[in-house]
Amino acid sequence: MQLPRNVIAGPGAIDSVGGICQSMRLKGRSLIVTGKNTKKIAGDIAAESLRASGYDVDFVIVENATIDNVDNAKAVAKEVNADFLVGVGGGKSIDIAKLASTQLDTHFLSLPTAASHDGIASSRASIIKNGETVSIQAEAPLCVIADTSIIMKSPYRLLAAGCGDIISNYTAVKDWRLASKLRNVYISEYAIALSEMTAQMVLESASLIKPGLEESVRLVVKALVSSSVAMSIAGSSAPASGSEHKFSHVLDRIAPKPALHGEQCGVGTIMMMYLHDGDWQSIRDALKKIGAPTTAKDLGIDDEYIIRALTEAHNVRPERYTILGDTGITYEAAVNVALATKVIS
Numbered sequence: 001m002q003l004p005r006n007v008i009a010g011p012g013a014i015d016s017v018g019g020i021c022q023s024m025r026l027k028g029r030s031l032i033v034t035g036k037n038t039k040k041i042a043g044d045i046a047a048e049s050l051r052a053s054g055y056d057v058d059f060v061i062v063e064n065a066t067i068d069n070v071d072n073a074k075a076v077a078k079e080v081n082a083d084f085l086v087g088v089g090g091g092k093s094i095d096i097a098k099l100a101s102t103q104l105d106t107h108f109l110s111l112p113t114a115a116s117h118d119g120i121a122s123s124r125a126s127i128i129k130n131g132e133t134v135s136i137q138a139e140a141p142l143c144v145i146a147d148t149s150i151i152m153k154s155p156y157r158l159l160a161a162g163c164g165d166i167i168s169n170y171t172a173v174k175d176w177r178l179a180s181k182l183r184n185v186y187i188s189e190y191a192i193a194l195s196e197m198t199a200q201m202v203l204e205s206a207s208l209i210k211p212g213l214e215e216s217v218r219l220v221v222k223a224l225v226s227s228s229v230a231m232s233i234a235g236s237s238a239p240a241s242g243s244e245h246k247f248s249h250v251l252d253r254i255a256p257k258p259a260l261h262g263e264q265c266g267v268g269t270i271m272m273m274y275l276h277d278g279d280w281q282s283i284r285d286a287l288k289k290i291g292a293p294t295t296a297k298d299l300g301i302d303d304e305y306i307i308r309a310l311t312e313a314h315n316v317r318p319e320r321y322t323i324l325g326d327t328g329i330t331y332e333a334a335v336n337v338a339l340a341t342k343v344i345s
């Protein structure tokens with residue numbers, strides 16, 4: 001079970017990165033793995049704090065979480081003799097830093113600049129390999145530093161997406177339980193309890209989650225960490241990634257302009273909950289209350305891609321059994337699901 005040693009969340013937390021690294025007895029050179037935008041938003045601040053504490057700092061600017069970008073980050077880390085990595089940004093930057101540091105056998109810190117996904121503290125890395133998103137076992141961050149003032153200033157859409165990624169745990173757990181019954185797949189009741197409790201907390205707090213509220217940021221950041229820990233306890237993304245994630249991963253590949261990961265997963269959860277014969281309306285109501293997408297139109301994705309993603313989702317990670325089964329959903333049935341749940345009209 002790989003868990004972070006420290007999780008620090010609060011306003012201005014990023015200013016203490018250097019001191020926190022010293023307190024954990026990290027030495028030498030750091031490599032910050034970040035995006036073009038997030039370098040300006042937080043990467044430069046983190047660098048200043050690290051330098052003030054005597055660390056040398058280099059940067060590698062990344063975009064998509066592909067295996068090539070992981071290899072590039074590793075090459076830069078070797079070139080500059082980095083002793084540890086710092087992932088600063090959204091899920092893609094953090095996943096690249098996470099896998100690169102694992103493969104370099106060095107430590108990494110996770111500095112999320114948005115509450116948009118639940119990988120901020122997990123020991124899993126979601127990486128695109130040969131066009132498909134695969135979940136790879138990695139090391140959990142040595143430390144998570146979530147600066148809530150930076151996260152609060154990020155577009156609210158990102159926080160709402162993070163809620164979608166957490167609420168998706170509902171159908172992920174239903175799929176995992178189904179896989180256990182039909183395929184005797186190992187499940188962890190502890191990971192399930194934590195994953196479901198986290199989703200329930202966000203669902204029940206939906207009316208408290210609003211733009212510009214520090215309390216909303218704290219609530220969602222804690223939930224993202226909790227969901228991350230559920231994956232670390234399971235040693236798999238299964239408690240947080242089921243048929244709804246398969247749907248989202250296909251959209252990432254086929255949609256002309258994919259939406260945010262958590263937004264797609266939220267819409268996927270509505271439809272997969274319908275397939276599970278569960279209370280999809282409550283899922284839809286909570287996402288609406290939070291201000292997260294509930295329709296294809298909200299996602300900015302044409303209906304045809306939603307239907308195609310539904311019919312192709314079972315091909316993603318076929319070894320992970322879900323409600324979609326081995327042969328998936330037919331075109332007509334996919335149209336019915338999307339219409340019945342008002343995802344398309």
Ligand SMILES: NC(=O)C1=CN([C@@H]2O[C@H](COP(=O)(O)OP(=O)(O)OC[C@H]3O[C@@H](n4cnc5c(N)ncnc54)[C@H](O)[C@@H]3O)[C@@H](O)[C@H]2O)C=CC1
Pocket residue numbers: 035037038041065089090091092093095113114116117118119120122123124125126133150151153154155158161165231237260261262
């Ligand atoms: N390893 C794991 O356990 C998990 C991994 N993931 C992965 O995470 C990724 C999704 O993460 P996202 O953060 O949605 O994607 P992302 O990393 O692409 O970030 C989304 C956008 O938000 C911007 N952004 C970030 N912080 C900002 C700020 N403070 N202000 C303004 N813009 C900001 C980024 O520049 C980017 O354009 C996917 O690749 C998904 O597979 C998702 C969940 C779990």
Ligand SMILES: O=C(CO)COP(=O)(O)O
Pocket residue numbers: 118119124125126127133134135165237240241245246
């Ligand atoms: O997004 C995740 C959990 O929210 C990780 O899931 P995957 O393993 O499907 O990439």
Ligand SMILES: [Zn+2]
Pocket residue numbers: 117118165240241245261262265
């Ligand atoms: Zn996710």
